[in-house]
Amino acid sequence: MHRYGPVPRSLVAIGAACALVLTVGPTRGVATPAAPAAHNGRIAYSVGPILPEPDLSGASQVFTVNPDGSDVRQLTHVAAPDQAGDPNYSPDGTRIAYVSNAGGTFQIWTMRADGTGQRQLITDPGHDAFVPRWAPDGKHLVYTRCTSPFGFAECTIAIVGRDGHGVHDITGGHWVDFDARYSPDGRTIAFSSNREGLLAAIWRMAPDGGGLRRLTGPDLEAFWPDYAPDGAHVLFTSNFERPISQIYTMTPNGKRVTQLTSFTDQSGDFASYSPDGRQVVLDFNGALAVMNADGSGIHTIVSPDNLVLADWGPRS
Amino acid sequence: MTTVLRFRRRLAVVLALAVTAALVPSGPARASHPVRDGKIAIGSSSDAKIYSLNPDGSDFRELADGYTPDWSPDGRRIAFEVDDATGDHIYTMAADGTDQRPVFADQPGYRDDIPRYAPDGRIVFARCHDEQPEGCALYSVRLDGTGLTAITEFKDGIFDYWQAVAPDGRIAFARFNAGGIQAQVYVANADGSHPQAITDPALLATVPNWSPDGARVTFGSNCCRLGGNVYTVSPRGTHLRQLTHTTYPLNSSDPAYSPSGTRIAFTSNRNHPDRCCTDLYVMSADGTHQTLVLTGLTDVGHVAWGRQP
Numbered sequence: 137m138h139r140y141g142p143v144p145r146s147l148v149a150i151g152a153a154c155a156l157v158l159t160v161g162p163t164r165g166v167a168t169p170a171a172p173a174a175h176n177g178r179i180a181y182s183v184g185p186i187l188p189e190p191d192l193s194g195a196s197q198v199f200t201v202n203p204d205g206s207d208v209r210q211l212t213h214v215a216a217p218d219q220a221g222d223p224n225y226s227p228d229g230t231r232i233a234y235v236s237n238a239g240g241t242f243q244i245w246t247m248r249a250d251g252t253g254q255r256q257l258i259t260d261p262g263h264d265a266f267v268p269r270w271a272p273d274g275k276h277l278v279y280t281r282c283t284s285p286f287g288f289a290e291c292t293i294a295i296v297g298r299d300g301h302g303v304h305d306i307t308g309g310h311w312v313d314f315d316a317r318y319s320p321d322g323r324t325i326a327f328s329s330n331r332e333g334l335l336a337a338i339w340r341m342a343p344d345g346g347g348l349r350r351l352t353g354p355d356l357e358a359f360w361p362d363y364a365p366d367g368a369h370v371l372f373t374s375n376f377e378r379p380i381s382q383i384y385t386m387t388p389n390g391k392r393v394t395q396l397t398s399f400t401d402q403s404g405d406f407a408s409y410s411p412d413g414r415q416v417v418l419d420f421n422g423a424l425a426v427m428n429a430d431g432s433g434i435h436t437i438v439s440p441d442n443l444v445l446a447d448w449g450p451r452s
Numbered sequence: 453m454t455t456v457l458r459f460r461r462r463l464a465v466v467l468a469l470a471v472t473a474a475l476v477p478s479g480p481a482r483a484s485h486p487v488r489d490g491k492i493a494i495g496s497s498s499d500a501k502i503y504s505l506n507p508d509g510s511d512f513r514e515l516a517d518g519y520t521p522d523w524s525p526d527g528r529r530i531a532f533e534v535d536d537a538t539g540d541h542i543y544t545m546a547a548d549g550t551d552q553r554p555v556f557a558d559q560p561g562y563r564d565d566i567p568r569y570a571p572d573g574r575i576v577f578a579r580c581h582d583e584q585p586e587g588c589a590l591y592s593v594r595l596d597g598t599g600l601t602a603i604t605e606f607k608d609g610i611f612d613y614w615q616a617v618a619p620d621g622r623i624a625f626a627r628f629n630a631g632g633i634q635a636q637v638y639v640a641n642a643d644g645s646h647p648q649a650i651t652d653p654a655l656l657a658t659v660p661n662w663s664p665d666g667a668r669v670t671f672g673s674n675c676c677r678l679g680g681n682v683y684t685v686s687p688r689g690t691h692l693r694q695l696t697h698t699t700y701p702l703n704s705s706d707p708a709y710s711p712s713g714t715r716i717a718f719t720s721n722r723n724h725p726d727r728c729c730t731d732l733y734v735m736s737a738d739g740t741h742q743t744l745v746l747t748g749l750t751d752v753g754h755v756a757w758g759r760q761p
Contacts, residue, residue: 286678286727330634333635333654333655333656335629335633335634354631354632356632357632376632378608379584
């Protein structure tokens with residue numbers, strides 16, 4: 137029992153949930169050059185602890201479902217104990233990126249939205265890949281690239297072309313940088329990190345790694361950022377009320393931090409916006425749940441009783 | 453108990469001499485003997501044993517099964533921790549490893565780690581709970597196991613650990629996970645009041661240790677990560693100095709001032725690019741003259757430097 141400190145709490149919240157409020161949407165008078173409003177399609181999700189912490193021992197598969205909970209389809213069928221999970225729709229909704237260790241280490245895979253054509257996108261010896269997210273132009277993906285020198289986890293934010301070429305790190309420094317997303321205009325990447333000795337905070341940078349800046353304070357223990365489709369807000373999960381996780385929003389500059397949920401005995405976490413920006417899909421104590429973008433009206437879609445990582449696809 | 457009485461008698465004598473010296477303006481004042489650096493005690497996690505040796509590596513001896521040794525202020529005894537099937541227990545022993553005595557049995561469900569002698573003869577230790585609510589808080593207890601007193605408050609998810617007691621009783625310790633910060637060194641009064649963080653969160657500071665005059669705190673950086681180094685800082689968090697410059701992914705850590713305050717012992721794996729092994733080093737208190745001390749061990753940790761009795 138003589139490690140030099142207790143195991144730092146993982147970036148991953150395992151916890152509880154309920155509902156809340158704040159308006160997302162057109163802010164003030166200035167018109168954001170918003171992309172044409174996308175319509176909500178199916179929700180892709182995985183069931184299982186497919187993140188480096190705290191546990192990679194459970195099974196995980198990728199599914200899709202209609203937002204009303206109907207027509208559940210299992211897209212991956214990796215043999216246990218291998219895992220597949222954390223799906224992300226391409227901007228046009230025709231493809232899904234996900235991670236799987238069916239090829240040995242955790243790497244990015246892609247498939248068509250119906251689950252056909254599964255292939256491993258990159259081979260990257262000595263590294264594991266997590267949290268793949270498409271760039272708005274669909275030409276490449278940003279992801280979390282981890283190594284474990286001498287048993288100490290270190291992760292960078294990396295980019296890879298959609299053809300699997302051109303892997304390169306855009307962060308460094310021996311920290312755990314994690315769960316990156318592009319802003320809708322493609323000019324910014326938000327991610328979470330333990331930089332500066334914090335348990336977790338959300339940072340942003342340019343896609344080349346420049347202009348690195350922390351957006352959230354230490355207390356929030358913020359992670360899993362997601363930009364609203366109009367770019368006006370960033371959604372994130374906070375472990376501030378440990379062991380309960382809550383969903384927050386802020387502006388892309390880290391201003392107007394607003395708590396959306398007030399869960400009391402359950403946790404909500406790993407939240408992301410629907411394509412039309414009006415709803416949020418999240419893990420609600422091991423269930424796939426949907427709520428309004430103001431935090432109200434949370435309801436469960438599927439209840440697998442395991443960590444759910446979900447992404448809401450566009451209607452194609 | 454005998455130890456406490458003996459220590460208190462010694463203290464009384466020293467105080468009396470000091471008072472006498474103060475009252476008598478001139479004369480060859482022999483108020484206190486100069487403190488001489490004695491043996492270094494080290495722990496080895498890989499074989500769970502405590503050893504002692506001279507600072508030049510001579511007279512290396514195995515003392516006991518256990519962890520985290522700390523010297524009594526008079527250099528005659530060592531407090532340490534014994535982990536067995538029933539938990540982590542605090543013991544003391546004579547400097548040669550004989551006369552091992554438990555201070556008290558653990559409270560069920562808790563483990564008691566890192567005993568440190570306080571100047572009043574009590575033992576300050578970290579009591580941890582591993583189930584929810586999980587955490588560690590600092591307590592003190594008399595050597596006969598009575599008078600258990602809380603120093604820091606137990607809070608879910610917060611770990612107060614690696615405490616060190618200054619000669620005037622102030623306590624430096626590492627606090628983990630408070631306010632979203634992974635690790636910081638704090639300094640508090642002997643009763644735990646007025647805890648102040650003295651290190652920048654980015655330093656990931658842990659394992660603090662006091663200079664004998666109470667004017668500096670040395671600590672290891674990059675807790676739980678690769679590439680840590682030994683620093684010193686004032687107890688108010690000013691005048692930070694980096695003493696070692698070990699490069700990533702190697703570490704230097706576990707610093708302990710010598711009782712004279714002129715040297716610091718520490719551990720490092722700098723000679724082992726594969727991080728296989730951690731050695732004992734001694735340097736001057738300003739970071740110069742860093743010297744490897746051969747021990748024959750592959751995993752030196754938990755350094756404490758005693759005075760010559």
